[in-house]
Amino acid sequence: LKADPALAIAWVGRGFALGKLGRYEEEIICCDKAIELDPHCSDAWVGRGFACGMLDRFEEKVWCCEQALALDPENATAWNNKGVALGMLGKFEAEIRCCDRAIAIRPRYLSAWVNRGFAYGKLRWYEEEVLCYDRALKIYPFYFSALLKKGIALINLKRYNEAREVLDRALTVEPDDPKALYRKGLALSMLSRHEEAVACLEQALSRDPGIADAWVVLSNSCFMLGRLEQSARAFDQAYYLDARDVRMGMRRGLSMLKNGRFDDALRSFSEVFGILLR
Incomplete structure (x- = not known):
């Protein structure tokens, strides 16, 4: 940024680093600066949405993901993140649809498979939930989140x-x-x-x-x-x-x-x- 303060992707990167430190309000400011410099930067909208989610601003996160998807409909991360936000708002069937879109774009997307399973669990469709975690574990057998959530689903199935x-x-x-x-x-x-x-x-x-x-x-x-x-x-x-x-x-x-x-x-x-x- 010292060399080129108008480089939008550098502002996105700075925001990402701040988010890793838990400074989400500052991450949003950086993403806003990136969007101001380059309104077509879908990564800035995704980053902004992630930070909003970490601040429990889930409706705003959905909106940010939709802005990213308007620019890049094949952005699997934006579909997955939108699904997570919808799930946090209690819209689990909509979350599943978003995860389906993410997986269609990126079939080995671990997080999307796990989020899809979690949404099925919230709907008490535990058999379908287990199948999602099995797909994730087929890709990476040591994925802790999938193992833990599969264990919980199996308990729910007795x-x-x-x-x-x-x-x-x-x-x-x-x-x-x-x-x-x-x-x-x-x-x-x-x-x-x-x-x-x-x-x-x-x-x-x-x-x-x-x-x-x-x-x-x-x-x-x-x-x-x-x-x-x-x-x-x-x-x-x-x-x-x-x-x-x-x-x-x-x-x-x-x-x-x-x-x-x-x-x-x-x-x-x-x-x-x-x-x-x-």
């Missing part, structure tokens, strides 16, 4: 032994991941292997004590083993976390309402109701 095996594979890639440890503990609990479940859940919670669902499952497994005091302590911790998350979710939703972000507010309130119904 295929607990298969889920445990897949989660074991995930843990060979990321041995300390608390989400994978929790889900493996859940699968073991559902198989009535409570001693193993407790050990797994305690590992998960030592790494992330904020997983309320893991405390609930730990409470249940301890109860089944006759460890009533430990069961009660785990349940109390889950209740404390749920109450905290409800308060935070309500405050976040009300703030979004005041700022006119109605879809985001609805999503936040839906998460609160999910906690209350657990």
